[in-house]
Amino acid sequence: MRHWGAMNETAHPRSAPLRARAEIDLAAVRANVRALRDRAPGAALMAVVKSDAYGHGAVPCARAAVAAGATWLGTATPEEALALREAGLSPGQVRIMCWLWTPGGPWREAIEADLDVSVSGMWALKEVREAARAAGRPARVQLKADTGLGRNGCQHADWADLVTEALRAEAEGLIRVTGLWSHFACADEPGHPSVAAQLDRFREMVAHAERLGVRPEVRHIANSPATLTLPEARFDLVRSGIALYGISPSAEIGTPVDLGLRPAMTLTASLALVKRVPGGHGVSYGHHYVTPGPTTLGLVPVGYADGIPRHASGTGPVLVGGKWRTVAGRVAMDQFVVDLGGDEPEIGSEVVLFGPGDRGEPTAEDWAQAAGTIAYEIVTRIGTRVPRVYLNEE
Template sequence: MTTANTTGPALLTDGFRAEATIDLAALRGNLASLRERTGGPALMAVVKADAYGHGAVQCAREAVAAGVTWLGTATPEEALALRAAGIGPDQARVLCWLWTPGGPWEQALRAELDVSVSGQWAMDELLAAVRATGISARVHLKADTGLGRNGCQPHDWPELVARARRAETEGLLKVVGIWSHFAAADEPGHPSVQAQLDSFAAALAQAEGGGLRPEVRHIANSPATLLLPQSHYDLVRTGLAMYGVSPVPEVGSPADFGLRPVMALTTRLALVKSVPGGHGVSYGHHYTTPGETTLGLVPVGYADGIPRHASSAGPVLVGGKWRTVAGRVAMDQFVVDLGGDTPEAGEEVLLFGNGERGEPTAEDWALAAGTIAYEIVTRIGSRVPRRYLGASWGQRP
């Protein structure tokens, strides 16, 4: 992995087969835009899944340097890795929410993490860790307001609230947060949105009636941050949006929301060759050249995160022209039909970026693969190195 404190276009570094360029200045700009949009509520920078493929430690450091005081991860292991990288409790609160039985509760307490509890088994294990370490826990109780995933169902909520309050009075924990997650905030007008807002309000009222006084109440993810100001409460959790990708492409582009894509994925042509018409290309010969042409070999494939579902559809920019994947995406490579053009091996290939050079975006690849842009950026694999541009945290003494 390489790091650079430079600015400029996303050009491939010499010697690399492929790389993902991460524009940290764009990340800072996105955070500033999101904070301006939300106004009063605090902002949580969600860096789960290696910061949606952008690099969790680097993006977390940048967010903290930009004044963000909350970080979010899915797993406790992700949160502990941030602490191990030197992001201390004095710099940011870190919430981790996806726990499984036998998880590292004691390590989380020692690392001063905020933990989420959705049910009685988790409360059992957390309290056992509190008693073993002598460290009081900071807890966010999660209510299932309609997503049907993690979270406590309404009929079990009063019991969980009561137990949490008893543990508070014993000094074992402090309920610092009440939270939930939307099912369809990216679909304006979906009936579940208002139903979940109502359910969340009821959960909050029950928690308050049970004696809990949380520091933060939060339900807004990236789509809700952009579209539902009534959901902002005390804290918004911004994931995809902070990386400059629109979570609601049907409503607006990144630019429409004052956002700029942070990641660009670049490689080089590994081979250019002339072939006759009727020549089969890649596995299964799902593409056959319509006439004499030139083919370019692009040395990345589904092992690098290029979706196989984008076979015969994924767009790239070569020599200033859009080209399309010819045939199947293979494990390590795919082919583009260059239409008779003869660039040299080593010519830059831009798979996606911010679009300012005319290249495709992550959303273009999502459309080609029949998926969402979340998946495009998070699936870029570990053998693609990340290069970081404009890291303000690297410029500090």
């Protein structure tokens, strides 16, 4: 049997000494799913678990989401979706959709695994028809409309041709058009004029497809920010990604607390070294930080190979001994340094890089601001050599 992807392994129990760990609170994931369902009570919920559940672990998070009422799972690549099926998330338990295809992809395997596959153009429709013939069963196909994002999806000018050809394939028994969908460009910017324009275009393209004879099971365009703020965009299904993990899609929409969400990931490391140094001592590559006077330095044994952004050199916050400290100098591949200001915590003391903020620790959003990026990237980039430790599995 072909295996479709490695997932992060659950680490040893909480008492195990670890260089670093990412604790994933699955109770928070379940609570976030329930909060999102409450926001969109008339729509089904798709839990988006692409990119190993935004770094949180696809299989454990998928199971938690389904337990809390998600009836769909979403992935970018077919390999991610097939790995979920291989892990035991069966067609009778949950529908799974994948949308990022390239020519020669595993169409037949997707059909046989009862996945919903996205089609944005004629080349993909041709390949899925051929795979359905080979599989001897129809493919579940969702047609994607480009309503203004300008990435994947079928342009308005080509929509009628794609829909007509899909209906022809459906009449041949090769596919079943199960969905019509699109994606917002600026739903995380409340009031942006593109949001209303995309909604109008989506309604128009859906209506056109339905006039031609498409009878979709689901119509969907709402991502996390639209799920949280745009009731008119929820249709039959909402797709929640970052909000599932308790992170706000943007500061303009609100904090996790404002939105009734709880961050699921807490990233910690064990302090590897504490030493006294004199004033004027250079720290890390390039000596971009020089101690202003006698002090103590603490070595944190994670770096950009673990996903700690090098762009947060000199700015990234951590909590050590109840106090916020900042990365001193450059983040290196495997480690960075903090100036402890004369404090001497014990070797092995916990360093909290980010978490929900309950203990006064930084959050993923704090790191995003320090690195000039978004919180999505902070959690997603945490590398595979950082073990995931799952709390509150059931």
